[in-house]
Amino acid sequence: MSHLSTRARVATATVVLALVPLALASGAGAAGKVVYQTTRHNAGTPNSDIVVRKHGLIISYGDSAIIYNVPSPALAATGQALFLQNCASCHGTEANGVPANGTTGAYPNLVGLGPATIDFWIESGRMPAADPRSVQAPRRQPRLTHDQALAIAAWINSLSPSYPAIPTVNVKDANVANGMALFALNCAACHTIEGDGDALAAGTFAPSLRNIPATQVAEAIRTGPANMPRFTGNLSDYQVADIVKFVTTEIQHPNNPGGFGLGGLGPVAEGFVGLLLGVGLLALLGYWVGERSE
Ligand code: HEC
Numbered sequence: 427m428s429h430l431s432t433r434a435r436v437a438t439a440t441v442v443l444a445l446v447p448l449a450l451a452s453g454a455g456a457a458g459k460v461v462y463q464t465t466r467h468n469a470g471t472p473n474s475d476i477v478v479r480k481h482g483l484i485i486s487y488g489d490s491a492i493i494y495n496v497p498s499p500a501l502a503a504t505g506q507a508l509f510l511q512n513c514a515s516c517h518g519t520e521a522n523g524v525p526a527n528g529t530t531g532a533y534p535n536l537v538g539l540g541p542a543t544i545d546f547w548i549e550s551g552r553m554p555a556a557d558p559r560s561v562q563a564p565r566r567q568p569r570l571t572h573d574q575a576l577a578i579a580a581w582i583n584s585l586s587p588s589y590p591a592i593p594t595v596n597v598k599d600a601n602v603a604n605g606m607a608l609f610a611l612n613c614a615a616c617h618t619i620e621g622d623g624d625a626l627a628a629g630t631f632a633p634s635l636r637n638i639p640a641t642q643v644a645e646a647i648r649t650g651p652a653n654m655p656r657f658t659g660n661l662s663d664y665q666v667a668d669i670v671k672f673v674t675t676e677i678q679h680p681n682n683p684g685g686f687g688l689g690g691l692g693p694v695a696e697g698f699v700g701l702l703l704g705v706g707l708l709a710l711l712g713y714w715v716g717e718r719s720e
Pocket residue numbers: 462463464465466509512513514515516517532533534536539543544547548553554555556557558559561562563570578651652
């Protein structure tokens with residue numbers, strides 16, 4: 427009995443996974459440009475072996491796959507000044523999404539998002555936004571430096587300390603074959619198995635992953651920017667490191683000799699890999715559903 431219910435749960439999870447792009451498609455399609463209300467508040471608490479504290483404050487946590495660093499509170503004053511210059515016109519002087527003219531709901535509240543979210547949006551060049559009315563703020567050449575991003579993250583974090591902190595991924599010890607399997611299951615539906623990205627509903631798109639540094643890949647996975655789901659408890663740090671390794675080696679350097687080799691197979695063979703993975707998933711699903719109804 428417990429056997430069946432486990433299978434049923436796995437089958438449900440598989441269905442949910444398969445429906446994610448559909449749900450996004452219908453949601454975004456119906457509403458067009460919705461008023462942005464973040465659901466990412468304090469995403470993911472540390473499920474890790476190592477927690478380093480100083481004066482009672484967590485300064486880093488993690489395990490041998492990923493160490494998450496909290497930017498130093500000493501940077502907060504600099505960060506506040508930078509925020510007032512570059513961000514407050516839209517997100518408000520309190521970073522709560524309420525600009526000087528008092529309109530609520532037009533811009534996201536940044537308090538409680540966690541340093542990884544703030545760092546990702548600045549270091550990927552999405553923020554400060556060029557056009558606040560665009561459906562999806564695009565990746566651009568960053569306007570601020572790495573140190574400035576850390577300072578702004580430190581100030582916002584000082585308003586309400588939150589997770590996740592900024593990941594440093596141990597790519598060296600990660601497993602690229604596991605990473606590919608996990609990528610096929612969790613990411614390829616939107617980004618394609620070759621990582622080139624694809625259009626989603628209502629003018630949004632899953633971007634190409636060909637040129638994204640390891641830290642930002644891990645940040646995207648853990649924080650789920652905009653229409654991307656966020657993966658917290660369902661992927662361990664070890665699994666995230668495996669995916670990051672697959673993205674930063676096989677996807678970004680497909681002809682790397684001695685690599686895992688998917689890139690070298692050519693489009694037809696890769697199509698087959700995709701087909702096999704897809705059909706395999708359906709076959710498993712059929713098996714689980716069949717088992718349940720007996
Ligand atoms: C011109 C207006 C504007 C400015 C200036 C601006 N932002 Fe934004 N910000 C936006 C809009 C609009 C969105 C929603 C964009 C989207 O969903 O694609 C956003 C989204 C974000 C998000 C994602 C929020 C979430 O819930 O995931 C973060 C983080 C962020 N901004 C940080 C900053 C920081 C830090 C600065 C300054 C360096 C800044 N922004 C400057 C308009 C602005």
